[in-house]
Structure formats: C-alpha cells, structure tokens
Amino acid sequence: MxxxxxxxxxxxxxxxxxxxxxxxxxxxxxxxxxxxxxxxxxxxxxxxxxxxxxxxxxxxxxxxxxxxxxxxxxxxxxxxxxxxxxxxxxxxxxxxxxxxxxxxxxxxxxxxxxxxxxxxxxxxxxxxxxxxxxxxxxxxxxxxxxxxxxxxxxxxxxxxxxxxxxxxxxxxxxxLPAPRTELPALPKGPYTDEDTVLAAMAEAGRQVVGYGLVDSFFGNISYKLGQVIYISQTGSSLDELEGCIDPCPMDGSATTGLTASSELTAHEDVYRQSEEAICILHGHPKFSVVMSMDCPRAECDNRGQCHIKCTECRTVEGIPIVPGEVGTGPTGLCNTLPPAMASSGAAIVHGHGLFTLGHTDFNDSFRRLLDIENRCRECYFETVGAYE
Incomplete structure (x- = not known):
C-alpha cells in the first residue's frame, strides 16, 4: 500500500x-x-x-x-x-x-x-x-x-x-504553461503484427498523458489491424496500457469487448465510415473542452442538455463539435461521432474531449490532437479579447 x-x-x-x-x-x-x-x-x-x-x-x-x-x-x-x-x-x-x-x-x-x-x-x-x-x-x-x-x-x-x-x-x-508545439517521435507505421501494435499504442498513450492532453489518465486509443480493433480497456491508464489492450474483432466473434473501452462501438463505426483510417486517439485537452461548451445563443430550448440535445452546427477552427454521451443508446457517441470524424478527421464532443484519426500511424493522430488543442487555446483568447 x-x-x-x-x-x-x-x-x-x-x-x-x-x-x-x-x-x-x-x-x-x-x-x-x-x-x-x-x-x-x-x-x-x-x-x-x-x-x-x-x-x-x-x-x-x-x-x-x-x-x-x-x-x-x-x-x-x-x-x-x-x-x-x-x-x-x-x-x-x-x-x-x-x-x-x-x-x-x-x-x-x-x-x-x-x-x-x-x-x-x-x-x-x-x-x-x-x-x-x-x-x-x-x-x-x-x-x-x-x-x-x-x-x-x-x-x-x-x-x-x-x-x-x-x-x-x-x-x-x-x-499557464506555454503551449507545447514539439511532437514526440512515435513508432512509424503502418504496423503489421499484434506485438508492434500493442507497443505503439502503449507509447502513444504515455505521450498523450505526458503532454497533458487528458484528465488524470483518461481517454482511449485504438488501432485497426485487418478486421480487428485493438482498443484500451475501460478505466485503463493511458500511460500504463501494457496488458490493458483488448483485441476486438469487428464481426463480434469474441467476448473481449466486454472489458474494452465504453466507446468501442463509436470507434468501430468511425472505422466503418472512415475506411482509410487505422488509428484513433481520444483525449480530454482542456481548451478543446472549454471551446466546445461556448455558445453565443442567449436562449435555447435545450439549455442544460447541450451535451446530448444540441442541434446547432458548431465548429472551432473548422473542427466539428458534436453532442453525445459515453456508450451507446439514442444519445450515444456512436451516433454523432462517426459522421463528424469521416468528414474532418477529428471531432470535439461537447464538454467531453477530442477525437482524432490517423491514416498511417499515431504520429498523424497525435499531431492533430496537439494542433487542435493549441488552436482552441488561441481561439479562446482571441474570442475573449474581442469582448473585453
């Protein structure tokens, strides 16, 4: 202890x-x-x-x-x-x-x-x-x-x-610490075997936490190898993923999804709608979350339920903001995230966090994650400055 x-x-x-x-x-x-x-x-x-x-x-x-x-x-x-x-x-x-x-x-x-x-x-x-x-x-x-x-x-x-x-x-x-702009040197892909996938995921997770792009160690990460999605387990620490990654066949032929991230269904549907994507990073970078909750509307019938019922087409620097709850169901991320990711390669979930795609390896998705957070930070201060 x-x-x-x-x-x-x-x-x-x-x-x-x-x-x-x-x-x-x-x-x-x-x-x-x-x-x-x-x-x-x-x-x-x-x-x-x-x-x-x-x-x-x-x-x-x-x-x-x-x-x-x-x-x-x-x-x-x-x-x-x-x-x-x-x-x-x-x-x-x-x-x-x-x-x-x-x-x-x-x-x-x-x-x-x-x-x-x-x-x-x-x-x-x-x-x-x-x-x-x-x-x-x-x-x-x-x-x-x-x-x-x-x-x-x-x-x-x-x-x-x-x-x-x-x-x-x-x-x-x-x-506030200065925004980080240098990128980590993550393993280059595409990865062709399970061991390489697991090692690359563990390193990417460590860097997401190390760069402060999460709350505590939360978020999730996945890689698509053939028709199997390797995804971090629910509640796992992104900086300690060794032994905490589940291989989940997309045809549902295994029970490994029982311990996988609660956002497995959303990841699966993202891969189905973004056929060239092979990896996803999801973090909770602070200014991306702050900007996702910013709304200029004074009156709204869905006030207080924006995270599941917002119908506004909103973006931050061209990145779509979508509602959606963790998991499945009528208001789940599995319904809102995949089409947004397919159109832009990234999406911010209202009050939650940021998802980014990679088409070669985690270097792609990490670069987008960091770049979007830095852009959201700049956008925040520009917006505040316009009203002060």
Whole structure:
C-alpha cells in the first residue's frame, strides 16, 4: 500500500496538479500508512474511522489551479456545479467546507467523491485503491479549470465581468504553461503484427498523458489491424496500457469487448465510415473542452442538455463539435461521432474531449490532437479579447 501511495503522490506532481511534497496520500491495509510524514495526518486519519474507505488523497493544488479553486469556492461558497462530462460522470457537484477538519472532510465525502477546503486543498478517496482518489482529485481540478475559463468567456460575451474576476483571470493566465508545439517521435507505421501494435499504442498513450492532453489518465486509443480493433480497456491508464489492450474483432466473434473501452462501438463505426483510417486517439485537452461548451445563443430550448440535445452546427477552427454521451443508446457517441470524424478527421464532443484519426500511424493522430488543442487555446483568447 505504501508503494501505491507513493506512486499516485508522484503522479500528482508529475502532472502538475500538486507541488512537490504537497500531496498526502494515506492507504489502509493491515495498518494505515502515508506517503510521507506530516502533522495533518493525525486529523486526516480520523476520516478512515468514519467512512468505508481504504485510501485518502489530500493536497493543495499547484498553481494556477489553487487560485482557480479558491476563487470558484469564494463565488460558490457551498457547492461548485461544473457542467463538463467529468463532473457528470464522477463528481455530480463539488461541496465546499471552510474549515480543515476531519468532520468537514467526512461530511463532504459522505455524499460526493471530493471536497474542497479553500486555502487548504482538495480531499478525495478510494475504496479499492489510491488510484480512485487520484482520479477524483484530478477530475476536480479539470472541472474547476473548465468552469473557470468557460464562465469567464460567457461573462465577457454578455458584458458581465467584474473587476475581481478580471484580476484573477489575469493572474491565472500569467501562470499557464506555454503551449507545447514539439511532437514526440512515435513508432512509424503502418504496423503489421499484434506485438508492434500493442507497443505503439502503449507509447502513444504515455505521450498523450505526458503532454497533458487528458484528465488524470483518461481517454482511449485504438488501432485497426485487418478486421480487428485493438482498443484500451475501460478505466485503463493511458500511460500504463501494457496488458490493458483488448483485441476486438469487428464481426463480434469474441467476448473481449466486454472489458474494452465504453466507446468501442463509436470507434468501430468511425472505422466503418472512415475506411482509410487505422488509428484513433481520444483525449480530454482542456481548451478543446472549454471551446466546445461556448455558445453565443442567449436562449435555447435545450439549455442544460447541450451535451446530448444540441442541434446547432458548431465548429472551432473548422473542427466539428458534436453532442453525445459515453456508450451507446439514442444519445450515444456512436451516433454523432462517426459522421463528424469521416468528414474532418477529428471531432470535439461537447464538454467531453477530442477525437482524432490517423491514416498511417499515431504520429498523424497525435499531431492533430496537439494542433487542435493549441488552436482552441488561441481561439479562446482571441474570442475573449474581442469582448473585453
């Protein structure tokens, strides 16, 4: 358990979600252990006595996320309610408690996956592994980032910005890392055998996470070899795909799809409609998600259900934005994503993330993923600038 606590504390730092020596992760096995010594663990240990958990993640976010989280908590003193897919999937909403205490954390985590204590940090938990707490912590930061920038753009569009939001926005923007433009050297394709496919997928997944084009480690990746789609398993870590990739025959002649990504059906239909495509990358790059949620319409019958019912033909820099839920069904991505991908080679799903095709290998799809995210970032600031 100590090894897992150390591992996910390290991931928080590597991904820029927490400063070095900031994360506190406790794990309960035969005994309660922590990734490091800290006087606050005495108070945090009380959480294990009150909740059916086996791990707890607590940390002050790194900048600019700490500023974003504290600002939103001040604006929404009881509960933050982001509208992105990560929130709908994992968080629902994010409770706020003013005092750093076991009682506050327990009260928040009894109902939700994470709790924010302004000025102190974010607490989340796992019932099986510290990995769950890592995911919930990361998703909280991702959702707050998207909400902060989305709200700012909406307020700018409607002339509703106040001095405090402008000041904090300027401070946050000054702390954003510069966009990455260099590309990784991924294995060149096309790949002709299973071992090569698996190795190429694992490396592409590592780079997607390493470039910050995901939330925590989520997303999915696939490669079509003949009539078999190799796809990452549901819930797998894109930076640790070894042993977590399923070969799924397109004729449904195997049961491997049972553990495959929940978006397998969408991938299959993309390949059917884009016959020259051989690989797909799906990440959750932040500004692509922010821009997917931007809408100039003041009135709309589908307000609040944009992610499944939007009928507007919207694009960002020529990349289509489509609604759709994870999985199948009448509002599933399998209905909206394939035709959009066939026409443009990429598509952004409202509040969710970005999908890109490759026709030779993952170098193609990764280049598109990074380029579109950088274009969305530029578009965001150009749009904000037009209203300020």
């Amino acid at each position: 100590k090894r897992l606590c150390d591992k996910y504390a390290g991931k928080l730092v590597i991904q820029g979600l927490a400063a070095p020596n900031a994360p506190l992760i406790g794990g309960l096995d035969a005994e309660l252990v922590w990734n490091r010594e800290d006087p606050r663990t005495t108070e945090l240990a009380k959480v294990f006595d009150a909740l059916p958990i086996n791990s707890l993640v607590f940390s002050r976010p790194a900048e600019p996320y700490a500023t974003i989280v504290d600002f939103l908590a001040a604006r929404h003193p009881e509960t933050i309610r982001p509208k992105d897919t990560e929130t709908r999937t994992f968080l629902h909403d994010i409770p706020i408690f003013e005092n750093f205490s076991a009682d506050s954390i327990i009260a928040g985590l009894r109902k939700r996956k994470s709790v924010i204590i302004p000025g102190h940090g974010i607490a989340s938990f796992g019932t099986v592994s510290p990995e769950q707490g890592f995911v919930f912590y990361s998703s909280t930061i991702f959702s707050c980032f998207v909400l902060f920038f989305s709200e700012y753009l909406t307020k700018a569009r409607h002339g509703a910005l106040d001095k405090e939001y402008r000041r904090v926005f300027k401070d946050v923007v000054a702390q």
